[in-house]
Amino acid sequence: xxxxxxxxxxxxxxxxxxxxxxxxxxxxxxxxxxxxxxxxxxxxxxxxxxxxxxxxxxxxxxxxxxxxxxxxxxxxxxxxxxxxxxxxxxxxxxxxxxxxxxxxxxxxxxxxxxxxxxxxxxxxxxxxxxxxxxxxxxxxxxxxxxxxxxxxxxxxxxxxxxxxxxxxxxxxx
Amino acid sequence: xxxxxxxxxxxxxxxxxxxxxxxxxxxxxxxxxxxxxxxxxxxxxxxxxxxxxxxxxxxxxxxxxxxxxxxxxxxxxxxxxxxxxxxxxxxxxxxxxxxxxxxxxxxxxxxxxxxxxxxxxxxxxxxxxxxxxxxxxxxxxxxxxxxxxxxxxxxxxxxxxxxxxxxxxxxxx
Numbered sequence: 001x002x003x004x005x006x007x008x009x010x011x012x013x014x015x016x017x018x019x020x021x022x023x024x025x026x027x028x029x030x031x032x033x034x035x036x037x038x039x040x041x042x043x044x045x046x047x048x049x050x051x052x053x054x055x056x057x058x059x060x061x062x063x064x065x066x067x068x069x070x071x072x073x074x075x076x077x078x079x080x081x082x083x084x085x086x087x088x089x090x091x092x093x094x095x096x097x098x099x100x101x102x103x104x105x106x107x108x109x110x111x112x113x114x115x116x117x118x119x120x121x122x123x124x125x126x127x128x129x130x131x132x133x134x135x136x137x138x139x140x141x142x143x144x145x146x147x148x149x150x151x152x153x154x155x156x157x158x159x160x161x162x163x164x165x166x167x168x169x170x171x172x173x
Numbered sequence: 174x175x176x177x178x179x180x181x182x183x184x185x186x187x188x189x190x191x192x193x194x195x196x197x198x199x200x201x202x203x204x205x206x207x208x209x210x211x212x213x214x215x216x217x218x219x220x221x222x223x224x225x226x227x228x229x230x231x232x233x234x235x236x237x238x239x240x241x242x243x244x245x246x247x248x249x250x251x252x253x254x255x256x257x258x259x260x261x262x263x264x265x266x267x268x269x270x271x272x273x274x275x276x277x278x279x280x281x282x283x284x285x286x287x288x289x290x291x292x293x294x295x296x297x298x299x300x301x302x303x304x305x306x307x308x309x310x311x312x313x314x315x316x317x318x319x320x321x322x323x324x325x326x327x328x329x330x331x332x333x334x335x336x337x338x339x340x341x342x343x344x345x346x
Contacts, residue, residue: 042274042276043276044241044264044267044268044273044274044276045268047261047264047265047268048264048265048268051265051268051269068217071254074250074253074254075250076250077247077248077249077250077252077253078253079250080247080250080251080253080254080257081244081247081253081254081256081257081260082257083254083257084253084254084255084256084257084258084259084260084261085257085258085260085261085264086257086261087254087257087258087261088220088257088258088259088260088261088262088264088265089261089262089264089265091217091220091221091258091261091262092220092221092224092261092262092265092266092269093265094217095217095218095220095221095224096224096265096269100217101215101217103215103216103217
């Protein structure tokens with residue numbers, strides 16, 4: 001069994017999801033949540049909060065691997081700067097705990113969860129609930145974070161099945 | 174005496190400068206350098222390198238306070254995302270060591286070092302060398318990092334002279 005942390009970073013909300021993937025590929029929900037920032041006196045304090053809270057979540061749940069969405073572009077340079085800093089803080093929290101971060105494009109995440117790269121948000125949220133057996137509506141950022149964790153679980157197990165050595169695979173991403 | 178760390182973050186080069194400011198306001202050069210990243214297999218590994226190297230520099234020099242340039246905008250959304258992540262990693266390295274990060278606009282830095290907010294890079298580099306008594310040309314990113322540290326040294330000492338309590342001052346930034 002391997003515990004996987006999925007992160008959907010944002011400058012205002014960072015979605016976090018933790019799942020277990022069994023040696024047979026079975027997935028189990030462990031935890032999810034969304035870290036809402038804002039109200040901190042300075043932007044560095046916002047980044048500190050993302051960093052500290054993610055370190056605490058990692059400490060509490062002990063994931064062995066982590067996955068985050070690869071961001072290609074943002075609306076504009078200003079929002080890209082804010083999103084970039086939040087993402088940098090999230091990645092640093094994970095790597096500071098000695099965990100490798102894997103990146104997936106949004107289309108790869110949708111492909112893994114819904115079976116098509118062009119699924120919309122509602123479809124993804126619905127499928128996450130089905131796959132992990134969750135009842136009731138899922139907060140969107142937490143659903144995205146769980147989706148990223150599931151995408152990583154699928155990719156790593158399909159790669160393990162075809163027998164590519166783990167180190168080569170890590171180097172390739 | 175207070176030791177100050179200045180950081181000029183970038184997605185490819187991060188300038189770092191360390192200075193001491195005496196109780197009489199006198200400045201002394203301690204260390205400077207530029208961390209050149211690139212060649213790492215993944216972008217998260219780049220961020221890890223910024224984070225780890227800055228933590229090591231902080232461990233080696235033990236600054237009590239830190240300052241970083243406030244970034245308002247970038248050339249485009251793509252470069253803003255990369256710069257933002259590098260800046261996020263740099264800020265997290267500092268705050269993870271329990272050090273408060275102060276932000277200064279580029280015009281504030283130039284005002285503090287050259288006396289005008291509209292100075293060019295060559296003027297800033299020249300003045301840094303004069304102020305800190307450095308011989309020979311200074312690498313541009315390291316000069317910018319030293320300039321940010323000097324701007325913080327000036328601001329904190331002028332604020333201390335007019336007697337604003339330190340906590341209020343920190344909250345204001």
